[in-house]
Amino acid sequence: MGGIYSGDMGRQEIHDQLTLSRRGLISGTAALAAAVSLPMPAWARGDLRHAAKGFDTLHGDDIRLTVCRSHFAAGGRAGHAVTINGTIPGPMLRLREGRTVRLHVTNELEEDTSIHWHGLLVPFQFDGVPGVSFPGIRPGETFTYEIPVRQAGTYWWHSHSGLQEQMGHYGPLIIDPAEPEDRSYDREYIILLSEFTPLHPHEVMRKLKISDGYFNYNRQTATAGKQPLAERIRWGRMRMDPRDISDVTGSTYSFLVNGHAPSDDLEFLFVPGERVRLRIINGSAMTFFNVRIPGVPLTVIQSDGQDVRDFEVDELQIGVAETYDLIVEPDAGAHTIVAEAMDRSGMAVASLTSATGERAAIPPLRDPVTLTMADMGMGSMDGANGGAMRPDARAEGPGIGHGSAPGAPMNRGATARHGMHHSMRDLSKLPPDANGTGVDMVAPMPVDRMDFPGLGLDAVSHRVLRYTDLVARHPRAVRAPERSLQIHLTGNMERYMWSFDGRKFSAVTEDxxxxGYDERVRVTLVNDTMMAHPIHLHGHFFELVNGVDAARQPLKHTLIVQPGSRASFDLTANEPGDWAFHCHLLYHMHAGMMQVVTVRPFPEAGNL
Incomplete structure (x- = not known):
């Protein structure tokens, strides 16, 4: 293909390009374990330009972006980076609903790159996923994305090539509505949360392959910690770590707000009496953040760019790739915006202040989080950590999956509670073609945990957002699902293998x-692992089945599936094409937790 690609490609040409690219991607995925052991590439050595912190704002219908290599420093750590127009994060794109924008992306790297427009409804060939929807942008070339803007809200963009997202290849994207909003506020700020490590991402991946707990400095000792000794002994016998909350932690990460570490003293000014809109974006590679402003209530008005009924909380957990819009009315003075990593290994910090230079106290890190039996999928038998069976909880049963056979042997992770025996590796729950080597645990009794506020937030005394609090602001016509589909989120922690239904991406790309186009499907995700996974479907919004009236189910593009749980969403597959579907924890996706969703046939008119 030429140096500048456009939307005039024929469908057969697109198919041919993707066929070649998918084959290359399979080879690349299969070679990942070998690649991570290679020395740092030549481009990552030598003198580099220094990346600026923060971002400029680009407006209009014709925007140019340049991807290049840089050097970046934050929080006392410095290393190599990938930047767009020389900043981390990259520029904020401010678009308008109803317009068509052309985004020209020039690649000055010595490797392929791409940009995915996270949460945007776009023609599939402009979704920006190499090997799925386009071939990628080669070194020295320019690709032109042509996107009719069909929505408003808070979104973001990032690379979908290799591990570039970890190195700084991301930025915010705000779409103003075609008509004035009926919400009032006096000013707004974009708060993009992320992290930076001086380690090359291939080195991070290599260390995770060597030991999945390499970056975990919060392990319990024999005498320390609040978990009873008998409970710790039981976890030890199962060779599982109840402090295994995050794969990559503050031991190597500096946590950032708009590219700034806490020591940078980033501030956002306001005038007392103002209503301030905060557009919170989790643009990190691996970090869930718990967001609060001590002493200031947070009114949630949007989730993933979509309007929800106003709901007031004191704290919320934002998974990787999610966005939340908040309204705050702070009193005069200084207030600390705290984004604490879910595993409590560090935090991103900024100040919301009415006086330049005035600061509020930064709260200390809270105690590390400890998993319970509920996070192993034993929720119906263990009341701790938000896992007790509620009247509306849906445990896996007949017609949904198969329980353990009576008298099944106790495998790795087996446990007995209340006289009941359950295999923690009952592969009969998975599809017949599941790869057993890639699965070290199958949740025996996963329950719906939509009302769980997130790891570490179930025991706090203040108000915390739960998915069950999200209610669409405007009702929609109700359409019942025509069929159901169940997908298991699977992994092998010791080997750092991640997958759907026990099959990693390289094994399913051709399947x-x-x-069907416009088909209505209820999709249930069963998390057979002890980690929370933010699952993202490209090209669509889906409706959370969260217990509210069907006409008011909230729209989202990314869903946190809690450990040992199940979560359902209703999908209308009305965006034709091929779409990525994956865990948004970057190293999970690259270890295989990804599939392709295809929606066919194309409608008669307006195919592309």
């Missing part, structure tokens, strides 16, 4: 998840 996608298939939806």
């Amino acid at each position: 996608p998840i298939r939806f």
Whole structure:
């Protein structure tokens, strides 16, 4: 293909390009374990330009972006980076609903790159996923994305090539509505949360392959910690770590707000009496953040760019790739914006202040989080950590999956509670073609945990957002699902293998998840692991089945599936094409937790 690609490509040409690119991607995925052991590439050595912190704002219908290599320093750590127009994060794109924008992306790296427009409804060939929807942008070339802007809200963009997202290849994207909003506020700020490590991402991946707990400095000792000794002994016998909350932690990460570490003293000014809109974006590679402003209530008005009924909380957990819009009315003075890593290994910090230079106290890190039996999928038998069976909880049963056979042997992770025996590796729950080597645990009794506020937030005394609090602001026509689909989130922690249904991406790329155009499907995700996974479907919004009236189910593009739980969403597959579907924890996705969703046939008119 030429140096500048456009939307005039024929469908057969697109198919041919993707076929070649998918084959290359399979080879690349299969070679990942070998690649991570290679020395740092030549481009990552030598003198580099220094990346600026923060971002400029680009407006209009014709925007140019340049991807290059840089050097970056934050929080006392310095290393190599990938930047767009020389900043981390990259520029904020401010678009308007109803317009068509052309985004020209020039690649000055010595490797392929890409940009995915996270949460945007776009023609599939402009979704920006190499090997799925386009071939990628080669070194020295320019690709032109042509996107009719069909929505408003808070979104973001990032690379979908290799591990570039970890190195700084991301930025905010705000779409103003075609008509004035009926919400009032006096000013707004974009708060993009992320992290930086001086380690090359291939080195991070290599260390995780060597030991999945390499970056975990919060392990319990024999005498320390609040968990009873008998409970710790039981976890030890199962060779599982109840402090295994995050794969990559503050031991190597500096946590950032708009590219700034806490020591940078980033501030956002306001005038007392103002209503301030905060557009919170989790643009990190691996970090869930717990967001609060001590002493200031947070009114949630949007989730993933979509309007929800106003709901007031004191804290919320934001998963990787999620966005939340908040309204705050702070009193005069200084207030600390705290984004604490879910594992409590560090925090991103900024100040919301009415006086330049005035600061509030930064709260200390809270105690590390400890998993319970509920996070192993034993929720119906263990009341701790938000896992007790509620009247509306849906445990896996007949018609949904298969329980352990009576008298099944106790495998790795087996446990007995209340006289009941359950295998923690009952592969009969998975599809017949599941790869057993890639699965070290199958949740025996996963329950719906939509009302769980997030790891570490179930025991706090203040108000915390739960998915069950999200209610669409405007009702929609109700359409019942025509069929149901169940997908298991699977992994092998010791080998750092991640997958759907026990099959990693390289094994399923030629066997996608298939939806008929405009088909209505209820998708249930069963998390058979002890980690929370933010699952993202490209090209669509889906409706959370969170217990509210069907006409008011909230729209989202990314869903946190809690450990040992199940979560459902209703999808209308009305965006034709091929779409990525994956865990948004970067190293999980690259270790195989990804599939392709294909929606066919194309409608008669307006195919592309």
